């Protein structure tokens with residue numbers, strides 16, 4: 001195998017990464033006729049359905065330039081803000097990146113954030129304008145944006161259509177000519193960075209590695225710097241784009257290895273693998289992913305907990321950014337408390353659990369991690385049930401802080417007013433804005449920045465942003481620490497008894513509205529009982545909102561008589577079935593189904 005290049009494609013969502021990745025692969029590997037774009041790299045069902053890339057994939061291709069064959073390793077990266085951890089992880093194995101910008105849309109919020117991540121990692125960035133086949137494309141204008149935002153020299157910008165294939169060849173040539181080869185040496189002792197892994201039922205854990213120094217071959221005895229465990233390599237190969245076994249992986253190459261690693265927890269992302277007996281210093285690993293949003297996941301049928309926990313464990317192996325803890329709720333039974341990078345990440349995880357593991361689950365409302373400061377210690381609370389009652393003077397709490405983010409919104413000038421209103425309505429501070437297109441005469445775009453509580457954007461901020469800007473606004477955010485805040489725990493009472501799984505943490509400004517909306521929702525989904533049930537929202541001892549659920553008639557079969565025997569039996573049967581899954585909150589019977597309905601309407 002000849003020299004190699006390791007690169008990645010970085011872009012705002014929908015700017016065409018997967019199309020370009022597929023185009024380069026199908027162009028170089030199987031020479032598929034144009035038009036049969038099979039989206040080779042987007043493998044997960046949820047990715048196909050939602051048209052987004054969630055998990056970075058790796059694929060290799062061979063490209064010949066001036067009679068020299070090059071091995072090009074492409075590491076695909078996700079486009080959504082929730083997955084920026086995956087982006088930085090993929091970039092660790094690269095020396096360069098293609099910054100792909102849609103020529104009809106121009107620079108967007110995530111173009112900026114991914115550009116900075118690549119630059120921080122010292123990568124060579126090649127600017128590429130995509131979709132120039134579209135009549136609405138404005139290459140000259142977007143080149144000016146690249147120049148003013150990133151100081152790009154206009155002559156370095158490539159112009160392509162990933163869809164028709166125009167210019168794609170020039171991109172691959174630029175990868176070879178502009179991106180430096182990995183600085184690795186075959187003479188040095190083996191050092192391989194483990195940057196991803198997945199579980200294979202037959203072969204155990206398969207790890208994706210980037211070889212920094214040395215060579216790795218089948219039969220080699222290797223060890224992990226992290227666990228010091230030893231393994232024998234059973235197979236090595238490249239992703240072509242499916243696994244293709246090779247004799248060895250050489251310095252600078254990216255590929256997979258199968259060794260006798262049995263447990264998913266042994267494959268530690270960021271670990272350095274070395275040859276048994278050699279002395280090597282571990283490479284700097286990755287900063288662990290920081291969960292921004294937490295939610296409880298419970299099986300609809302409480303008997304399924306063990307199965308659910310096992311599925312969660314398997315799935316977290318392919319998605320290391322999810323944190324997992326056990327949780328138990330008096331209303332929902334045993335479950336897991338999971339930490340995610342954002343709400344899209346949470347939705348995707350939930351959908352994968354349902355699709356790939358056939359799980360039937362209830363997900364509680366998303367919560368961000370709050371800081372509760374006591375006189376002598378600070379506690380992070382990511383579960384509303386653990387949040388103290390601040391109206392109780394003996395709680396000893398000095399103050400409460402909530403996580404805030406620095407948000408960047410890019411929007412056409414005509415929508416600036418609505419965007420500012422939206423930000424203020426979500427408790428934004430330090431609002432600032434400036435022009436993105438220097439000197440543009442019409443439909444200029446603005447970059448708006450502000451700090452905003454994370455809890456405000458984990459609900460439906462993004463949907464509102466899109467609808468208020470007619471789809472034109474793009475949005476990204478980064479962690480900006482904690483801010484003191486006026487928060488309290490809201491609990492919901494059924495017949496005077498609190499339902500733990502429904503507790504929320506709310507800001508004073510939203511208490512009334514949240515309380516009223518929720519009580520109404522509960523009223524809609526809770527089945528009538530044999531007696532009247534008050535449904536209340538409370539903060540401490542204060543009741544914020546109330547609805548009353550009227551009593552129902554005692555016998556569900558009372559209205560059925562005589563010849564309707566079958567119908568009657570069926571009714572009784574149904575009643576028995578839902579009883580099995582009934583939860584009792586105080587004196588109120590609640591089917592799991594009601595929780596499912598409440599919580600699935602809640603996020604909207």
Ligand SMILES: Nc1nc2c(ncn2[C@@H]2O[C@H](COP(=O)(O)OP(=O)(O)OP(=O)(O)O)[C@@H](O)[C@H]2O)c(=O)[nH]1
Nearest residue numbers: 013014015016017018019052053079131161162163
């Ligand atoms: N006309 C035209 N359409 C394109 C081109 N490249 C991509 N598209 C279309 O743009 C849409 C988004 O492309 P994707 O490749 O899925 O975008 P992506 O950046 O991978 O998206 P994420 O993985 O979700 O971040 C798809 O409908 C593509 O068919 C192009 O060069 N020309």
